[in-house]
Amino acid sequence: MDKNIIVSWMEAGMIQVPNLLMQKYKQIGLDEKELTLLLQILSFIETGNEFPTPEQLAERMTISSGECSGVLRKLVQMQFLSIEEGVSEDGIRFEKYSMSPLWIRLADELKFEKKQSDLKLTLLEEHDLYSLFEQEFGRPLSPMECENLAMWLDEDGQDPVIIKAALREAVLAGKLSFRYIDRILFNWKKNGVKTLEQARMQGIQFRQKTKQPTQPTTGTSSKTIPFYNWLEP
Structure with missing residues (x-):
């Protein structure tokens, strides 16, 4: 290949297109024509032209300058693109395109997807939680017991892992x-237990404490404290 061609190619520069944009443009409401126009604007910005005209954009595309103007208006109205005011070193004001609204829309889409994923995970954990309680109790939970579980999750904000x-x-x-379990959760919350490891350590500490014998008193022999009773204050 001619070296001059390679040099010209490299000097023309490149644009960086986020993979996320290519993966999510449909989800955020863009079609292929709008995406291409945004990429063309990005290309112009990378080469120093921050406010290409519809005619300049149309020269690179298969649509007319009039249609290009219409798509630009739509992108601005739908908040995928904005027109901002800049000031040159000479103090001259000028207009330029900003891609910030597009990046914000992509970030919002990621946040929404994460919330949906977290919600699905929470619902799955809650379903598993109810199933685990019924398995341990050996029967279906009563309406009041289900209400208690819901209260721990919704009102007390307890993590399903901690409830387990x-x-x-x-x-x-x-x-x-349920009364005994509620007392355990109350004590853990009071002691700042928020992780499974902290809960495990609390349980170990209390069980170790119960193994310690009481000090013998006059006329009585030492005896072992029974298993820790969480219902005691």
């Missing part, structure tokens, strides 16, 4: 009741 850990503590203690 409290259920496990109740099973280990042989005190399988």
